[in-house]
Amino acid sequence: MSSPPYTLSSVVPPNPTTVRGQSTKLDVSPNGDRLVYTNGRSVIIRPFPNNTTSSTPAPTIIYSQHAQPVSVARISPSGAYCAxxxxxxxxxxxxxxxxxxxxxxxxxxxxxxxxxxxxxxxxxxxxxxxxxxxxxxxxxxxxxxxxxxxxxxxxxxxxxxxxxxxxxxxxxxxxxxxxxxxxxxxxxxxxxxxxxxxxxxxxxxxxxxxxxxxxxxxxxxxxxxxxxxxxxxxxxxxxxxxxxxxxxxxxxxxxxxxxxxxxxxxxxxxxxxxxxxxxxxxxxxxxxxxxxxxxxxxxxxxxxxxxxxxxxxxxxxxxxxxxxxxxVAPTKGISAALQLKDGQVLAASWDGNVYSYRSKNGGKEWSVQPTQGYKAGGPVVTALSLAPGGDGVYAVGMDDVLRRILVSSAAPQVDNTFSASLPCAARGALAVDSASGIAYIASASSDEVLVLSPSSQKFERQKVPCTPTTTAVLADSYVAIGTQDGRVLLYEPSGKNRSLAEQSPLLTLERNRSAVTHLSFQPLPSSSSGNRVLTSADGSGKILLYSLPSGQALAGVNWVFHSSRVDSLSWLPSAGGEEDGVAVSGGLDTHLYLWERSRPMGKRDVTKNSHAGGVGWVDFVGGEREQVISAGSDGALKVWRAPAGK
CATH class of the missing domain: 2.130.10.10 (YVTN repeat-like/Quinoprotein amine dehydrogenase)
Structure with a gap:
């Protein structure tokens, strides 16, 4: 019998969509404790900000059953219905x-x-x-x-x-x-x-x-x-x-x-x-x-x-x-996100801002701050990755500039001493070697990967056999590059600059059905002597697991329940060996699934229809499998909790 799905624990809704030169319709519940507005295809009913009259505010509702952008929503005087x-x-x-x-x-x-x-x-x-x-x-x-x-x-x-x-x-x-x-x-x-x-x-x-x-x-x-x-x-x-x-x-x-x-x-x-x-x-x-x-x-x-x-x-x-x-909160969908070691979540939005989310009251409430240096209407950030040292995050924008965001202070801000212009358009796939700090970015306009050394702040353009779509790095070890034709190119660069120049792929993995959309390495404790595992997700919803260094696909593992593109997959840090691995994934089909290496034929529904328009990012909260956090095209950040005892 399948396990019951996770339940929604908390949600940070997006703010209203606005149109220049036009009034935005806001509404309030009959007793004044809830605010109603629209964002994209969603209607948001949330506790009225700063309203302290109720010790147990009503839960936030995000209603996303419209097929077209919603322009207005109002609660009936009886308080029973919303139109x-x-x-x-x-x-x-x-x-x-x-x-x-x-x-x-x-x-x-x-x-x-x-x-x-x-x-x-x-x-x-x-x-x-x-x-x-x-x-x-x-x-x-x-x-x-x-x-x-x-x-x-x-x-x-x-x-x-x-x-x-x-x-x-x-x-x-x-x-x-x-x-x-x-x-x-x-x-x-x-x-x-x-x-x-x-x-x-x-x-x-x-x-x-x-x-x-x-x-x-x-x-x-x-x-x-x-x-x-x-x-x-x-x-x-x-x-x-x-x-x-x-x-x-x-x-x-x-x-x-x-x-x-x-x-x-x-x-x-x-x-x-x-x-x-x-x-x-x-x-x-x-x-x-x-x-x-x-x-x-x-x-x-x-x-x-x-x-x-x-x-x-x-x-x-x-x-x-x-x-x-x-x-403040996003007014459009989330384009990229990551979770920092202190539990803070950094999320970029299609509105041009990058937002910092910090939990309060045991995760029941969240405070949201904009990152200083970004603004609404500015270049959209399409990829985020942790910089070495833990006090910064690399961000790639649609203006084709790599920036560093400082996150150690109370309010995140752009590091004005660090900026690197990309020599060509970036696809929005960024991976950073946590040991060396070298960044790998997939090019959107050519069969190239851009490699940046943090000391030089200059990119090397390195050819690959076909158009790259995504990248992943295992510290001081492998670099994996997914391609448009469904291949995964595995490199093991050497030298101080970890260059891919004049190197042929160590392995070429060719079992994905369509363009590779996400790559990630299963984290293992330093004491583990087991083989490394690489996950490769594609546009058809299939997730493959490869054992490294052999490159053999794991037999009997069928992670195939997504019905369309997989956009994010995160592993739970494991204290055991490779067989204890647990991962969570999300994609365009709006569903979240929990996968276990010990149950290769099975999956667990975290939740379905989690974000209107698709899930863009998902991770475990604080390294615990009981809580999953996600963000998506609806601009919302949501935390899901497993049923007690499950």
């Missing part, structure tokens, strides 16, 4: 009380990207707006999908919609035609057009008691209206560029706005008199300080989202106060 919408116009309504996020219903009210959606106060109806081809929105019943009104009166894309929670029901929508349209319901019908904005309407919101609604736009105006009639009650013209979002306080007496100038401002309701402001800029270039989203948890806790993807918490009851926290 999420994507760029194809698909609406999914799913349960958030259970552990498996069961789908309740799925609808496509129009074909086109959804910009916003809103629940009514009874959790029975939804309003959806966006960039439809035949219409810009729709009102419908959650249970049946039947229409309960039409979004009419707009001539261009509708950016935002809000529903009055009390009867008589009202709805208001604003869009790129600079207009607001008010609807009476139910069923929802066109009531009037409000022409107060001179540029795009970015966001609209109703107060909790339904007595007022507000709108903000690219013209820098804030307007407050009577909730039922739409009569203008207050107006403020900031003249400070686009205002992206607006939210009412719980008591409905004040509202907050977030703008492109990096300020959050508070206004009285309904006269729209300015009460105070918060400067939340962090010195980002390229418009990164623009505040594109806003969320309120309580009277003393709110957060703003900037274009760089940072979640900035502050106290809305204390105008002018400093931010209480800046919460």
């Amino acid at each position: 999420s919408a994507d760029s194809s116009g698909l609406i999914r309504i799913w349960d958030i009380l259970g552990s498996d996020q069961t789908l309740k219903a799925e609808y496509r009210p129009f074909a086109g990207a959804v910009r916003d959606l809103a629940w009514d106060g009874e959790s029975k109806r939804l309003a959806v707006v966006g960039q439809g081809k035949e219409r810009f929105g729709h009102f419908f019943f959650v249970d049946s999908g039947a229409s309960c009104g039409e979004v009419s009166g707009h001539a261009k894309v509708v950016n935002s919609v809000a529903l009055r929670a009390q009867r008589p029901f009202r709805a208001v929508a604003g869009g790129d035609d600079n207009n607001l349209v008010l609807y009476n319901g139910v069923p929802f019908k066109y009531a009037s057009t409000i022409k107060e904005h001179a540029r795009f309407v970015q966001a609209v919101a109703y107060s909790k008691d339904g007595s007022h609604f507000a709108s903000v736009g690219s013209d820098g105006k804030v307007l407050v209206y009577e909730g039922a009639s739409g009569e203008v009650k207050g107006k403020a013209d900031l003249g400070a560029g686009t205002i992206f979002d607006v939210k009412f306080a719980q008591d409905g007496k004040t509202l907050l706005t977030s703008g492109a100038d990096g300020f959050v401002r508070s206004f009285s309701v309904p006269d729209c008199g300015k009460l105070g402001e918060w400067d939340l800029k962090a010195g980002h270039g390229n418009a990164g300080d623009q505040l594109v989203g806003l969320a309120l948890s309580s009277a003393s806790l709110a957060l703003a989202l900037n274009l760089a993807g940072e979640l900035i918490t502050f106290d809305p009851s204390k105008p002018g106060s400093a931010p209480s926290g800046r919460h």
Whole structure:
């Protein structure tokens, strides 16, 4: 009987995806303890940052059942369901009380990207707006999908919609035609057009008691209206560029706005008199300080989202106060990662940053810091490897430069004294000899491997028989090179520089079915006299084990359960011999498997469907087989724990 899979112990979700010039929709659970946003094809429901009201915060949910990028997600007033919408116009309504996020219903009210959606106060109806081809929105019943009104009166894309929670029901929508349209319901019908904005309407919101609604736009105006009639009650013209979002306080007496100038401002309701402001800029270039989203948890806790993807918490009851926290995390998938000896995880993201993760409270919580010297929008790091000495990490970027990251300090930072330009494009496969410090990098543009000595900071270009795809090094011993045609070339370089020049492969291993995607050597204790084992994984999902120095494939070992490309495999450090080896692997099929040398025909499911888009990196936590850590294309870092006693 197979062992039960591992369970999710902790998760560090990615931060929201942002789009320049467009409001990012954030939502909060009815009791204010959870934050809701989207990233790629995923919906994230996580504890509200800095919220200390609950001693046992609800677990983070990452829902990844959409096939297209998700644009908005909102929790129902009942707190039982979440509605999420994507760029194809698909609406999914799913349960958030259970552990498996069961789908309740799925609808496509129009074909086109959804910009916003809103629940009514009874959790029975939804309003959806966006960039439809035949219409810009729709009102419908959650249970049946039947229409309960039409979004009419707009001539261009509708950016935002809000529903009055009390009867008589009202709805208001604003869009790129600079207009607001008010609807009476139910069923929802066109009531009037409000022409107060001179540029795009970015966001609209109703107060909790339904007595007022507000709108903000690219013209820098804030307007407050009577909730039922739409009569203008207050107006403020900031003249400070686009205002992206607006939210009412719980008591409905004040509202907050977030703008492109990096300020959050508070206004009285309904006269729209300015009460105070918060400067939340962090010195980002390229418009990164623009505040594109806003969320309120309580009277003393709110957060703003900037274009760089940072979640900035502050106290809305204390105008002018400093931010209480800046919460960073990847905004795109993980491109490379590794675990350091102290348990710290360094992960590079496709957003251009490199992040440091450190566990707290026994691994239940994690703190995340960006590496100084990298920034969002910069060259993406595609490979990481430990540098000799343990205080640094080599990083290869898409700008074809090898850098060293210093990790011994509290905050990782790029070593400005070390930089080596690659003579050709790198594939993103990097291996470092832990004894000599020599680095081997696969070329993406030629049949070459680039070899760097740390003392010279200059590369040697060394020809290999075919296009390299990945590399691995056994300290002061073998260098393995995987190739596009499924071969593994094994070298045993000698000399001070461990050069491959004018050397023929010691062995050529040819049993992989497709391009070799990952190589690794099984670690053995120094006292072991057993043969070394090399694992070779490929694009078809097959993992082969070779005994060295003979190069013979291990008989009867069938690690073939991945259904597509294997991107990562890590061995558990073993105190015994080679037969005691345990490894964990992950790949494009999103699954994690545990392999044991003592059970060559068997595997154990760590978990399936672990990361939407695939697993990019996996390892054991602190050298223990009971915990596995992984990162993937969904931008999340996850820790998995074996069931007790297993």
